[in-house]
Amino acid sequence: MIYYIIYTSKPTGEITPETLKDITSVSEKNNPGKKITGMLLGVENKYLQYLEGPEENVNELFQKIWKDPRHQNVTQWIKGYSKERVFGRWSMGSWMLSYSALKKMPALADLKKFLDDPLNNDLQSKKFMSMMHDLLKMWIEEEAEH
Template identity: 35%
Template sequence: MFRLIYISSASEEISPTDIQDILTTAVSNNRNMEITGLLMYNGLNFMQVLEGERDDVEPLFEKISQDKRHVSVASILQGDADTRIFAPWAMLFKKLKPETTEQDIPEVTMSEIMALEMPDNVRAIIKNFDNLMG
């Protein structure tokens, strides 16, 4: 199993509809590829955790990197992992500013995320991103 975490900046033109589309596409595609993960958005930046087979995650990250809805995409952690953190979910979503989406998107709370078993370095990345203000 392989885990990749990246951060990026939302493009200036991104809209709530774009966020909804990103989530809908991620859930559908990830389910088909058996990729799990978490997407966080603070109104300015994204942070995403992707988990799955390396042969699936790396090409997906390459495709994500080319998406014009965000810029300055940077992988901040990648490598083999013993277990999935987000095993039951094709994609969890956490928005850090309530007004960032207009749609009713099911989302997880930070306390629910932090209650999951995960390596300390992944926990630190998630907590640090949560502290960023968009």
């Protein structure tokens, strides 16, 4: 079983594509040794991150993020176990989204709702996991087009 955590936070500064690239670059170096994979989304002025891997390693990384002065209002919404990795292809992927872009992506229609009013229950967790799978699929398709 793979342990996962989904959290949101607000950056202390502005989220830019460069910010996400820098975070992703560091994660790509550090995460493989800890068997952590995941996805970091920058949506308007929030981070949304899905971390997965060995429970001890994911919790250790989450505590590091929670203490990181670049994050504020760090909130863990969902944690649990999955039979398989959602983002096994990347040590950490990242994507910058806007609410207007989300409106054009029917598969992610519930993402804004989740960011605005997250619920910590099994139904919400399953919806979110489905959205993350859909996001991964769209991301792969988008990268294949370029």
